[in-house]
Amino acid sequence: MKDQENNSAWITEKLDSYIVGIGAAISGYCDLSGIPDLPFPGLKTGISLGINLNPEIVLSLKKGPGEDYVREYGKVNTRLSELAEKVSGFLIENGYNANYIAPTKKVIDPEKISAEFPHKTAATSAGLGWIGKNALLVTKKYGSAVRIITVFTDAPLISGEPVIKSYCGSCSLCGDICPAGAVSGINWSRGMPGEKLLNIRGCFEYNRKRDNDPDGFGICGVCIAVCPWTDKYLKREGLL
Numbered sequence: 001m002k003d004q005e006n007n008s009a010w011i012t013e014k015l016d017s018y019i020v021g022i023g024a025a026i027s028g029y030c031d032l033s034g035i036p037d038l039p040f041p042g043l044k045t046g047i048s049l050g051i052n053l054n055p056e057i058v059l060s061l062k063k064g065p066g067e068d069y070v071r072e073y074g075k076v077n078t079r080l081s082e083l084a085e086k087v088s089g090f091l092i093e094n095g096y097n098a099n100y101i102a103p104t105k106k107v108i109d110p111e112k113i114s115a116e117f118p119h120k121t122a123a124t125s126a127g128l129g130w131i132g133k134n135a136l137l138v139t140k141k142y143g144s145a146v147r148i149i150t151v152f153t154d155a156p157l158i159s160g161e162p163v164i165k166s167y168c169g170s171c172s173l174c175g176d177i178c179p180a181g182a183v184s185g186i187n188w189s190r191g192m193p194g195e196k197l198l199n200i201r202g203c204f205e206y207n208r209k210r211d212n213d214p215d216g217f218g219i220c221g222v223c224i225a226v227c228p229w230t231d232k233y234l235k236r237e238g239l240l
C-alpha cells in the first residue's frame with residue numbers, strides 16, 4: 001500500500017513538473033472510472049490540460065465574432081493536440097499507457113450535437129473550474145477563454161478536488177447577450193446534462209447561418225467575452 005502511495009506521489013510530481021515545462025496554462029488529474037463508454041477502456045485516469053485564448057482576440061469578441069477568433073480556435077486546438085501528444089509520450093516513456101483524442105474542429109457536431117468525450121466533465125472533476133450558464137468551462141484564472149483536452153492513462157495520478165457547484169451566482173450576462181437566445185439561465189451543478197444549460201441545437205443553427213461561418217464552426221464566442229471571469233483575465237493582461 002505504501003509502495004502504491006509512493007508511486008502515485010512520484011509520478012504525479014514528475015508529471016506536474018513536466019506539464020509546467022511544456023506550457024499548459026492549466027492542468028489537473030481526475031478519476032474517470034464512473035464515466036460510461038470511455039474511449040480507451042482501461043485508461044481510467046484523466047489528465048485535463050488547458051490553453052488560454054489570446055486575450056486580444058477575446059477582447060475583439062466583445063464587438064462580435066470574427067475571422068481572428070476562428071483562426072485562434074484552430075491554432076489552440078493544434079497546440080492542445082501537441083500538448084496531449086507530449087504528455088502521452090512522457091507517460092509511455094515512464095512505463096504507463098496513455099492516449100488522447102484530438103480536439104474536434106467543430107465545437108458541435110451537426111449529426112450528434114455533442115462532443116465525442118465530455119472534456120468539461122474531466123476538467124470539473126480535476127478541479128479546474130465549473131460549467132457556466134453558457135455551458136462552457138469557466139475557470140477563475142481565464143474565465144471561459146480557455147480550451148481543454150483530456151489525456152487518458154492508467155498512471156495512478158493523485159486526483160484534484162472536483163468542483164461541484166457553479167460560481168456564476170446571479171450573473172446572467174451570457175444569457176442576455178446570446179444572439180440565439182440559447183442560454184436557459186440556470187446554474188450548473190455536478191452531473192447536470194449540458195442540454196439543461198443551453199439549447200445546443202439553437203446555438204449550432206445560429207452559428208451555422210452566420211456569414212463568416214458557413215461551415216458551422218460551432219461557436220460565435222460572444223458568451224466567452226462577456227463573462228466577468230473572462231474580464232478578470234483581460235484586466236490582468238492590461239486590456240480593460
Ligand code: SF4
Nearest residue numbers: 178180203220221223
Ligand atoms: S456561442 Fe454564441 S450563440 Fe452559442 S451560446 Fe454562446 S453567445 Fe449564444
Ligand code: SF4
Nearest residue numbers: 132133168171174227
Ligand atoms: S457570463 Fe455570468 S452567467 Fe455566464 S458563464 Fe460567465 S459568470 Fe456565468
